[in-house]
Amino acid sequence: xxxRARDTQDQPLSQSRRRLLxxxxxxxxxxxxxxxxxxxxxxxxxxxxxxxxGYFVEIRPNGDVIIGVAQPEMGQxxxxxxxxxxxxxxxxxxxxxxxxxxxxxxVKTADGFTWKYGGQGAGGSTSIIEAWPFLREVGxxxxxxxxxxxxxxxxTGLGQCRTEPGYVICxxxxxxxxxxxxxxxxxxxxxxxxxxxxxxxxxxxxxxxPKPVIDARDIVTGKARYGLDTDVPxxxxxxxERCPYLDGAVAKLDDTAARAVPGVLDVFQIEGPxxxxxxxxxxxxxxxxxxxxxxxxxxxxxxxxxxxxxxxxKESTESFxxxxxxxxxxxxxxxxxxxxxxxxxxxxxxxxxxxxxxPYVNHAPLEPQNCFAHVQENQARIIAPxxxxxxxxxxxxxxxxxxxxxxxxxxxxxxxxFGRRLTNDYVAEAALVSKQAGGLPIQLVWTRExxxxxxxxxxxxxxxxxxxxxxxxxxxxxxxRLASTSKYYRRPGVEADxxxxxxxxxxxxxAGLVDNLRIEWLAVQSGVPRGSWxxxxxxxxxxxxxxxxxxxxxxxxQDPLALRLxxxxxxxxxxxxxxxxxxxxxxxxxxxxxxxxxxIDYSRKRPxxxxxxxxxxxxxxxxxxxxxxxxxxxxxxxxxxxxxAAVDCGLVVNPRGVxxxxxxxxxxxxxxxxxLQITVKDGQIQQSNxxxxxxxxxxxxxxxxxxxxxxxxxxxxxMGEMGIPTLAPALTNAIFNAxxxxxxxxxxxxxxxxxxx
Amino acid sequence: xxxxQVNGSAVEFAGDEQTPLLWVLRDHxxxxxxxxxxxxxxxxxxxxxxxxxxxxxxxxxxxSLAGKSVTTIEGLAPSERQLHVVxxxxxxxxxxxxxYCQAGQIMAAADLLGRIAQPTDADIDSSMSxxxxxxTYVRIRKAVHRAVELQAGGAS
Numbered sequence: 073x074x075x076r077a078r079d080t081q082d083q084p085l086s087q088s089r090r091r092l093l094x095x096x097x098x099x100x101x102x103x104x105x106x107x108x109x110x111x112x113x114x115x116x117x118x119x120x121x122x123x124x125x126g127y128f129v130e131i132r133p134n135g136d137v138i139i140g141v142a143q144p145e146m147g148q149x150x151x152x153x154x155x156x157x158x159x160x161x162x163x164x165x166x167x168x169x170x171x172x173x174x175x176x177x178x179v180k181t182a183d184g185f186t187w188k189y190g191g192q193g194a195g196g197s198t199s200i201i202e203a204w205p206f207l208r209e210v211g212x213x214x215x216x217x218x219x220x221x222x223x224x225x226x227x228t229g230l231g232q233c234r235t236e237p238g239y240v241i242c243x244x245x246x247x248x249x250x251x252x253x254x255x256x257x258x259x260x261x262x263x264x265x266x267x268x269x270x271x272x273x274x275x276x277x278x279x280x281x282p283k284p285v286i287d288a289r290d291i292v293t294g295k296a297r298y299g300l301d302t303d304v305p306x307x308x309x310x311x312x313e314r315c316p317y318l319d320g321a322v323a324k325l326d327d328t329a330a331r332a333v334p335g336v337l338d339v340f341q342i343e344g345p346x347x348x349x350x351x352x353x354x355x356x357x358x359x360x361x362x363x364x365x366x367x368x369x370x371x372x373x374x375x376x377x378x379x380x381x382x383x384x385x386k387e388s389t390e391s392f393x394x395x396x397x398x399x400x401x402x403x404x405x406x407x408x409x410x411x412x413x414x415x416x417x418x419x420x421x422x423x424x425x426x427x428x429x430x431p432y433v434n435h436a437p438l439e440p441q442n443c444f445a446h447v448q449e450n451q452a453r454i455i456a457p458x459x460x461x462x463x464x465x466x467x468x469x470x471x472x473x474x475x476x477x478x479x480x481x482x483x484x485x486x487x488x489x490f491g492r493r494l495t496n497d498y499v500a501e502a503a504l505v506s507k508q509a510g511g512l513p514i515q516l517v518w519t520r521e522x523x524x525x526x527x528x529x530x531x532x533x534x535x536x537x538x539x540x541x542x543x544x545x546x547x548x549x550x551x552x553r554l555a556s557t558s559k560y561y562r563r564p565g566v567e568a569d570x571x572x573x574x575x576x577x578x579x580x581x582x583a584g585l586v587d588n589l590r591i592e593w594l595a596v597q598s599g600v601p602r603g604s605w606x607x608x609x610x611x612x613x614x615x616x617x618x619x620x621x622x623x624x625x626x627x628x629x630q631d632p633l634a635l636r637l638x639x640x641x642x643x644x645x646x647x648x649x650x651x652x653x654x655x656x657x658x659x660x661x662x663x664x665x666x667x668x669x670x671x672i673d674y675s676r677k678r679p680x681x682x683x684x685x686x687x688x689x690x691x692x693x694x695x696x697x698x699x700x701x702x703x704x705x706x707x708x709x710x711x712x713x714x715x716x717a718a719v720d721c722g723l724v725v726n727p728r729g730v731x732x733x734x735x736x737x738x739x740x741x742x743x744x745x746x747x748l749q750i751t752v753k754d755g756q757i758q759q760s761n762x763x764x765x766x767x768x769x770x771x772x773x774x775x776x777x778x779x780x781x782x783x784x785x786x787x788x789x790x791m792g793e794m795g796i797p798t799l800a801p802a803l804t805n806a807i808f809n810a811x812x813x814x815x816x817x818x819x820x821x822x823x824x825x826x827x828x829x
Numbered sequence: 830x831x832x833x834q835v836n837g838s839a840v841e842f843a844g845d846e847q848t849p850l851l852w853v854l855r856d857h858x859x860x861x862x863x864x865x866x867x868x869x870x871x872x873x874x875x876x877x878x879x880x881x882x883x884x885x886x887x888x889x890x891x892x893s894l895a896g897k898s899v900t901t902i903e904g905l906a907p908s909e910r911q912l913h914v915v916x917x918x919x920x921x922x923x924x925x926x927x928x929y930c931q932a933g934q935i936m937a938a939a940d941l942l943g944r945i946a947q948p949t950d951a952d953i954d955s956s957m958s959x960x961x962x963x964x965t966y967v968r969i970r971k972a973v974h975r976a977v978e979l980q981a982g983g984a985s
Binding site: 145146147148149284285288289291292293294295296297298300301303309334335364365366367370436437438439440485486487488490517520521728732733735736737738739740743761762763767768769770771773775777 | 844845848849852855856857859860861862863864865866867868869871872874901902903905906912916919920923924925926927928929930931932935950953954955957958959960961962963964965966967968969970
């Protein structure tokens with residue numbers, strides 16, 4: 073699924089180039105579309121000293137180049153990687169480049185809203201894929217204008233001029249001009265309709281080179297600004313006490329003591345969605361507005377609220393698994409059915425069957441949700457750490473009625489996203505608080521407890537797998553039945569028979585590689601909100617499928633690596649209809665597996681209690697593999713000795729950034745597999761902060777974590793998500809190989825010790 | 830009224846003396862570099878130095894600071910132009926992803942290097958208890974080792 077297109081409802085970027093060029097002004101008048109080479113001078117720019125070329129590029133008299141970044145930066149590295157694409161084709165010295173975060177740019181046209189700077193939003197690992205053609209063209213177009221300006225100045229042909237970083241050069245005339253001397257002329261030139269020539273990959277000076285995080289100095293000196301660091305003069309602070317029961321409400325409120333807390337300015341109720349209705353915010357609650365964050369927190373503590381227990385007060389994690397067991401006893405919705413599975417099963421020499429469980433998990437970005445909102449009668453200003461700024465604009469429109477043209481959304485650096493900030497419920501809350509407080513500018517601050525207990529959690533589910541193996545040890549049949557909670561729960565416009573699409577990507581491995589295949593989905597009823605958690609269904613399904621594949625290999629007396637290589641087959645593209653398609657090439661997984669196997673010395677005999685496990689998976693266009701080496705003592709103590717990870721994300725734009733995402737994904741996968749789960753009792757989330765939702769710390773990370781990048785082809789894929797899904801199955805496969813204990817339920821916690829006791 | 834020092838400047842706080850230092854820094858002194866992550870001393874995003882020792886500022890009431898000296902990430906570098914060796918090492922190893930925890934991580938590492946000139950991996954594991962949700966730990970570990978080298982004389 074392309075989350076951006078789905079979430080924004082704004083017009084996609086893929087309008088014809090001609091329309092963008094020719095229709096720089098829309099039919100209804102006056103609005104500039106996202107074509108980058110319209111001469112734009114910002115209101116406060118001094119025309120004599122600073123010139124912008126389009127929205128993205130500004131070249132200063134001293135040669136500094138300021139490149140605008142339209143996408144939100146949440147740690148995935150786009151603030152560095154996207155400007156690299158412009159800088160490459162513009163042909164400038166990377167050391168002169170600085171970046172600026174651009175605000176949301178949407179423009180109202182006769183056909184609805186469209187993008188001013190191209191699509192904005194970070195989800196589904198799509199930024200680099202979509203930017204790859206667009207931003208290189210931005211850079212190349214700007215370069216062509218500069219070259220044309222120089223050619224005009226020198227009264228020579230375009231073909232007589234070339235560029236070196238920051239300069240246009242005419243060898244025949246022995247002349248040379250800095251971009252900064254040409255930018256005013258260049259910005260005033262008409263833009264040709266034909267696309268500019270782009271560099272050959274062999275001429276790249278920036279793309280493919282390791283570039284550190286461009287604003288790292290601001291981060292290490294404490295100057296980087298996140299949402300929570302927003303400081304608008306006159307701003308007040310707000311905090312919301314939300315109902316601790318899923319879909320519960322305020323039964324009785326006594327705010328006398330809260331209002332008496334020094335610094336508290338106002339207390340009022342915030343009304344959440346009715347049971348079963350779409351979430352615009354997550355819960356009913358009581359807002360406290362105060363002069364400081366601490367006063368708002370103290371005011372909250374002093375509230376006396378009685379809550380109704382809501383419709384899910386009997387829901388618990390135990391009842392959840394019981395429901396899954398009951399559902400799996402009956403047939404589900406068949407969402408893929410190849411060949412004759414039942415015949416394959418009855419003809420098989422051997423069958424393997426297993427059930428796996430995946431818990432709910434919390435996103436837990438380290439920066440708690442927060443948002444600045446100033447809602448006035450006909451306009452609103454929003455400053456937010458969000459993955460989806462157009463969604464923020466829509467959220468504010470929905471709760472205030474203010475026209476989206478009059479809602480400004482500024483983006484800060486985002487202190488972690490992981491999918492949590494695709495949903496702008498906290499933006500809607502902030503707008504409601506500002507509005508209900510009579511138009512005060514406020515910053516809404518969530519506590520960690522608010523964040524752990526009010527999330528769109530990663531869906532939870534129980535998987536039942538069965539495989540048929542013939543006399544030769546070949547897999548002849550495969551079925552995967554999943555009882556789970558769709559992340560599309562309460563999402564408007566999703567039909568019941570499409571709810572599975574978020575949980576089962578039907579073209580995932582082993583589809584197309586096993587002749588007789590059936591996939592079924594069963595809907596579990598739960599009041600727990602859920603949403604997109606980094607690599608959504610891939611984290612659950614890669615664990616299950618890659619674990620079960622090892623179980624099948626062992627049952628068939630085959631080596632797990634050899635079995636995978638045989639299944640993945642030769643270098644060719646197979647159809648893949650879900651997000652990350654249109655094709656998948658399983659051979660690219662084989663290439664990665666062979667690489668990690670070699671690095672970790674897969675076939676070496678190891679002492680008892682020590683072993684390697686492997687896994688590989690295709691996620692949103694990228695390919696990844698992990699090899700994990702563990703030791704398990706006789707008492708069941710687990711030590712992770714070494715992790716080797718490899719990724720194939722196509723052409724590599726920034727190797728430093730790709731490595732960072734692979735390292736981070738590996739750690740995220742490890743942290744989640746070992747220790748993380750959200751549980752429910754009496755309709756309440758049981759975890760509340762990092763003492764009971766224990767994210768991994770440095771001491772838990774193995775000393776040897778090695779990351780390898782295997783480039784492929786001539787275009788990049790995203791890198792934000794593919795580093796996670798394979799870690800958990802490689803780990804549990806290693807644990808099995810070392811101990812004989814098969815971990816089928818995550819998180820691992822102390823299952824190993826219990827099994828070996 | 831509580832009087833103390835922040836980054837070498839005298840400050841006074843006249844509000845609720847149970848207010849955690851973190852919120853005094855952020856809301857009153859407008860020093861936004863120390864971050865709020867958990868509020869219970871778990872994650873360390875709020876780490877500062879108090880009298881030269883690393884502390885979680887989200888659980889340190891301002892009342893306890895009378896006469897004391899506080900250094901935040903904004904005051905860690907010796908000068909505008911010269912970074913602290915830990916900050917320099919963090920740049921060289923390109924540690925940050927989202928970056929939200931890194932001020933706290935850097936304050937913790939600076940404290941470690943102040944106490945132990947040549948920390949072992951075990952020293953690093955036991956001292957660096959801050960949470961990084963992005964999982965930058967592999968580079969954090971390298972950066973601490975790099976900072977040790979820089980502190981010892983900049984060998985590369």
